[in-house]
Amino acid sequence: MQQVALNNCDKAMPTIGMGTVLSSRPEADPSEIMKSALLEAIKAGYRHFDTAFIYQSEKPLGEAIVEALHHCLIKSRDELFITTKLWCTFAQRDQIVDACKLSLRELQLDYVDMYLIHHPLRVSEKIQKFPVPKEIIHPLDIKGVWEGMEECKNLGLTKGIGVSNFSSKKLEELLSVAKIPPTINQVEMNPIWQQKELREFCKAKGIHITAYSPLGAYNTIWGDNRVMECDVLTQIAKSKGKTIAQVALRWIYEQGVSLVVKSLNKERMKENLQIFDWSLSQQDLEKISELPQHKGFTMASLFGPHDFVLQLDAEI
Secondary structure, three states: OOEEOOOOOOOOEEOEEEEOOOOOOOOOOHHHHHHHHHHHHHHHOOOEEEOOHHHOOHHHHHHHHHHHHHOOOOOOHHHOEEEEEEOHHHOOHHHHHHHHHHHHHHHOOOOEOEEEEOOOEEEOOOOOOOOOOHHHEEEOOHHHHHHHHHHHHHOOOEOOEEEEOOOHHHHHHHHOOOOOOOOEEEEEOEOOEOOHHHHHHHHHHOOEEEEEOOOOOOOOOOOOOOOOOOHHHHHHHHHHOOOHHHHHHHHHHHOOOEEEEOOOOHHHHHHHHOOOOOOOOHHHHHHHHOOOOOOOOOHHHHHOOOHHHHHHHHOO
């Protein structure tokens, strides 16, 4: 597994991570399904796992790590890179350390490797369902919240701190008050939503980008099949004897971006790792760079089309 050296984090991150959000709720116990999938992922070679409080996957991930250690699938917890995220209902200065500790208890870990602010907004009540009432959505106190994130790092609860779904504008606000600059910005990115301007901004500021929904997040409330049914990617895949997914993931990797994939299928888990011993041609890259662009995830699709949320979605 290739690794990425990160600023303000003393541990390298595996380039490909395994996502842990279930896009649909199966009839069987979702925790057991997730735990089994995570153990298969460890067997396949994954060492980076991406979770979040809201995914309800911290507990099964923690159980999978315990079991992997017990069965010697890994020698120590240090072999793994674990990312989790601060949920919006805890996005206040005095709640952040406790929220991180809550995640650590669920994960059965002493520390995580990366702790991210999940969204650039605060929700003032426990969310019962999505979308949420506009009265409980508020702007993020970036200075106060980031101080809490820095405290988590200084206390050794996390090795690195970063953000998710932040625009260049929000990153500028954060950088103006941060004592420890953010290490990562995790955002939607794939050949149909290439994030060129944001990538250039983050590169200039030393912030590494991790791509989620690298294959378009088909079967989610915001995803679609534009990536997997893209004619250009299909033609490139056929010419190289690769899958469409492998071409999309390789393209992301060649942009200097790490990525989080998700599959419960053992064979696809393995295929998603097989992107390092070949490359795209300059002609391939040019064709992909000309693809029409379409943003998949919007905060409005999750929280509701409220004015403040739409304003956040409009930022680059």
